[in-house]
Amino acid sequence: MTWRDAIVLARRSVGRRGGRAVLTVLSVALGAALLSSLLIASDSAKQRVLDQVSEGGPLSGIKVDAAAPSASALDSDNPRPGAARRIDDTALRRIAGLAQVSSVLPIIATPIIALPPTTLPAAAHATSKNDRPLFEAAVGIDLAHVSQLPVTVIAGRLPQPGSQTEIAVTVDFLQRLGVTNANSKALIGTDVMLGAPRVFKNGNERRNRARWTKAEIVGVVSQEAGNGLFVVSLDMARSDRAWTAAGAPIDGIDPDPSEYSALFVVAHGLDHVTQVRAEINGVGYSTSAPESLITQVQRYVHVVELVLAGIGSIGLTIAALGISNAMLAAIRERRREIGVLKAVGAADRDVRRVFLVEAGTLGFTGGLLGAGLGLLVARTLAAVVNRYLASQDLQTVHLGVPVALLASVVVGATVLALAAGTLPAIRAARMPARQAISDE
């Protein structure tokens, strides 16, 4: 008997007992749906928690300040930096050359005067007056490699790399205008005037003259790359910083002489963060990274994942027992058929194959349906949770399509069904032909 014959026989058997097959498939589907929805939900929750801890950036991200390290630099995730120290291209290259460093991106923060649009779109439902300038800072980042930085887009998009006319605003900016996260999209497309301040001294007289540019808000972000309300291109931040730095001290504070305000370093994995931090401290710069917190959170989340996977697996095992029961019932009903098969020359392995194909088909179909159903359930739950989070003005949860996870649920359901069908298949295969026909 060929595989093709076994498949035809299994299909015929399933079709003949349609009701039972549908119920068996449904029980597998429900088990698979429970498992997949729990795993998708826990995966998304894990990602959300880690994003929150790592502030949207890579988990192995390290912030390098334009300051010397303090004596206890490695005892804390966020140590107090030492004396100011310039970060220039030489320092950047030196840090980039360290072992286990994956990437190094510069950050330029520069003081800025911002004039929001006098009339905001009605859809923004702004609760604050915004006709006064905001004395704040803009954060220039490498927008071509933003995935390597602690920046999360909440609405719209990020400015184009190198743009001098596009900016993204932060959630803090929304709060200054009295605009909620839910209404933030209304700000996209509006213009802001940004002025880089510069103090001109003439004798004892000090005059501030700003270098003004107009910029379009293209997105709303949450970011921890630097302290500032606006995310701009490195070029834009550099131009503004050059104007400010050429002037006299602002409020008694000398313009920052450092070429870069900070660096964001990504290590080759969380395990190497401590080593890389120590090496950067050795180069002479203070670092901070939430490595201890991330490791602890990962441990707790893993425990939760194991518990949820256990609950889902129980559901799937119950479904597998259902398959086993259905197969045993099928053997009882099909003794004559088994007997005839053996009488016409079918070997034990041929009979075993027919039953295993049938069990595998039920498991695969149930697993496929269950994976789809699980995704649907997870999406529905995410929509409910996101509606609540949005109403509380909190960042929503992003639910992706975990293809690998869904595929493993389908494969798992099929394997479990094959395992559940093995005992009935062996029993059917070992049944002597004469006994099978005579019992009938």
Place this chain on the structure above:
Amino acid sequence: MRRRRYSALAASLAVLLSGCSAHSRAASVLPATAAGPQETVVSIGGSATEGDGLRNRLQEAWPYLVFRNALPISTVFVNAALDDATATHALTLQVPVATELKPDLVEVWLGADDVAAATPIPTFTTALTELVTRLRVSTETRVLVADLPASFGTRAAPYNTAIRSVVVTTGAELVSLANASVTLAPEKGFAAQPDAAGHRALAAAFEKVITKSN
């Protein structure tokens, strides 16, 4: 029969695909801004150009109105104006700022503080000529010079004559405020100051010249 057997598989695939399509629905985003080449604009002037007397100078003073409303998004703008600046003061303290920026367009409105300070006309003329000449180091640089509006009274007439002659001799462009209704705020300081409506009229006059020649 066969069709029925395949229906379960088709249904499960449909569920999976609907999940995928819901995920790929991206939020609407703005296309990249097609900003033109960066142009630098500088304004030079006295108290009024700095926005003295206004409730919110950054929102109401004429140079900011022109910048916000009439200039392309790629423009870089610096207001070099200073309180009580006569043409001589502007030459010393404002022109270096402007020349450092290598501007494409300079907006000049001087004379009001000279009227208040009663600057001799020859001194005013010499300083303004020197100022415009130094700003026009490049023939590409457009220099717009505004005269004084009728609301400044008869004392402004000789200064207006001087401004118009400087415009002609230096090749600058005149922003005529003769017919602009530049209303004045109640006088408090050194020189007469336009009110918010007056600043809007000033901005409109500058915008007219800027857009006409573009």
